[in-house]
Amino acid sequence: MNTFFTVIHIIASVGVIGSVLLQPSKSTGIAGITAGGAETFFGKNKGRSYEGKLVISTIVFMIIFVITTIALTVLGNK
Numbered sequence: 001m002n003t004f005f006t007v008i009h010i011i012a013s014v015g016v017i018g019s020v021l022l023q024p025s026k027s028t029g030i031a032g033i034t035a036g037g038a039e040t041f042f043g044k045n046k047g048r049s050y051e052g053k054l055v056i057s058t059i060v061f062m063i064i065f066v067i068t069t070i071a072l073t074v075l076g077n078k
Contacts, residue, residue: 002072
């Protein structure tokens with residue numbers, strides 16, 4: 001059981017690293033302060049875009065990472 005959680009943990013950690021590195025930056029420096037007003041988080045089709053899918057995949061990988069971390073800690077203490 002420990003090996004299973006370790007493999008899932010490694011896959012989740014690589015997934016988190018990959019999905020974070022693929023995300024574009026949110027601002028372009030000082031120009032992003034004034035020009036970023038038109039782009040909102042609740043924009044239409046935000047979840048269907050490439051960036052939206054990356055955000056969702058990052059969240060899913062992080063949840064899996066936390067769950068496997070807790071499972072490995074509990075299994076390691078036995």
